Amino acid sequence: MNRFVYTSHPVRVVFGRGTVAAVPDEVERLALSRVLIVTTRSSAATADAVAAALGGRAAGIFPGAVMHTPVAVTETAMRLVAETGADGVVAIGGGSVTGLGKAIALRTDLPQIVVPTTYAGSEMSPILGETKDGQKVTQSTEAVRPEVVVYDVDLTLGLPPALSGTSGINAIAHAVEALYAPDRNPIITLMAIEAIAALTRALPAIVRDPGDVAARTDALYGAWLSGVCLGSVSMALHHKLCHTLGGSFDLPHAETHTAVLPHALAYNAPAVPEAMARLAGVLGDDPARALWDLAGAVGAKRALADLGMPESGIALAAERALARPYPNPRPLERAAIEALITRAHAGAPPE
Structure with missing residues (x-):
């Protein structure tokens, strides 16, 4: 076998059915007190349910994630981060939502919990692509790799x-x-x-x-x-x-x-x-x-x-x-x- 290097990355994964119920426990495990939920309108019901389960630990919901992570959208979300004093991010949705969570983490170093609802896979990576003026610029940095990923099979059942x-x-x-x-x-x-x-x-x-x-x-x-x-x-x-x-x-x-x-x-x-x-x-x-x-x-x-x-x-x-x-x-x-x-x-x- 040829020489190789393998680096294991410390992302905590919770996988199964009904696992979205574990989000409050994961928030507590990370010692977070005010998390901002980022999502899209298509995942609004799940985001609302998670916010209700978090109670006072939910700082608010930003439902404006869009594909290709435009910098302008991130800047809007960042204003809500500042206004709410969020100390963590819960991203619920597909790759666009994961991208927004990462863009916030890049600018703030806030911990992230990602709840994927599609099969994008980007939640396991340190890669962020952001779009500005019609060009997408991609970078890789451990600052954007999420701390926790919660995979709930039930959340994918409604995916067309x-x-x-x-x-x-x-x-x-x-x-x-x-x-x-x-x-x-x-x-x-x-x-x-x-x-x-x-x-x-x-x-x-x-x-x-x-x-x-x-x-x-x-x-x-x-x-x-x-x-x-x-x-x-x-x-x-x-x-x-x-x-x-x-x-x-x-x-x-x-x-x-x-x-x-x-x-x-x-x-x-x-x-x-x-x-x-x-x-x-x-x-x-x-x-x-x-x-x-x-x-x-x-x-x-x-x-x-x-x-x-x-x-x-x-x-x-x-x-x-x-x-x-x-x-x-x-x-x-x-x-x-x-x-x-x-x-x-x-x-x-x-x-």
């Missing part, structure tokens, strides 16, 4: 099948890129393969029966492992493209990951034979095509054009992706990257 599918494929993307990260290690590789297997097994079952508790449990478990991968090793071309596309054209986050992943994997496939062999073990002989087929099976839009990206933006996206590239196993070639984005824009199969 289509959103479940794209959210789950977004999580798969974290695990896929972990397999060929330059700082990968055997532990993360095991987690990545387990995550991909769990999610690819669960997502079609959820589409068939959104109330399938076993499938929902598998999906949330896979999302957790994918998030550990995201938070432990570096990401590559796929994530850079998605951050660029999302920030530049205000595209929906999970849907963009779903459309781009098969093409990014196909681009890197010649340079990562070991990773492709592992993926073939869980996805079949053509992993990139299998992921494209999975997107179709869960009813996802596979064309960036259908997500709102203009064809005229292809060249700009390629330029921005190449401007500050992430480490990638295959050298980045402008013409090939443009061709990749063009296929994803059209929703064509990966090549």
Whole structure:
């Protein structure tokens, strides 16, 4: 076995059904006295219930999280942090809510408790992407890694099948890129393969029966492992493209990951034979095509054009992706990257 470095990260995880009831205990364990709940209107009922359970420890609710974590929204939330004297944050919702909680933590160093309601996985990572003036800037710092994550399978039962599918494929993307990260290690590789297997097994079952508790449990478990991968090793071309596309054209986050992943994997496939062999073990002989087929099976839009990206933006996206590239196993070639984005824009199969 080759030499490697593995760092374990101290995030406390509470996983199961009905676990949202543990939030007050986790607030007490962290010795917090006034926590601000950040969420979206779609999770308002859960946020209200948590606030009621917290009683006097709830400093207020900010329901204004939006995708891509705009700095302007964070600044609005920060005013409420100051007004309420909050000494902690409870984030209830998907990746957009987790992003806002992290942005607050970056500016205040307040402890975070995250209650995910989707399969984003970002709650396990020290990564924050913020958008300003049409560009998304990503950074990695332990200051934004949450202290506690409470996974409650019951909170995902109402997640629409289509959103479940794209959210789950977004999580798969974290695990896929972990397999060929330059700082990968055997532990993360095991987690990545387990995550991909769990999610690819669960997502079609959820589409068939959104109330399938076993499938929902598998999906949330896979999302957790994918998030550990995201938070432990570096990401590559796929994530850079998605951050660029999302920030530049205000595209929906999970849907963009779903459309781009098969093409990014196909681009890197010649340079990562070991990773492709592992993926073939869980996805079949053509992993990139299998992921494209999975997107179709869960009813996802596979064309960036259908997500709102203009064809005229292809060249700009390629330029921005190449401007500050992430480490990638295959050298980045402008013409090939443009061709990749063009296929994803059209929703064509990966090549």
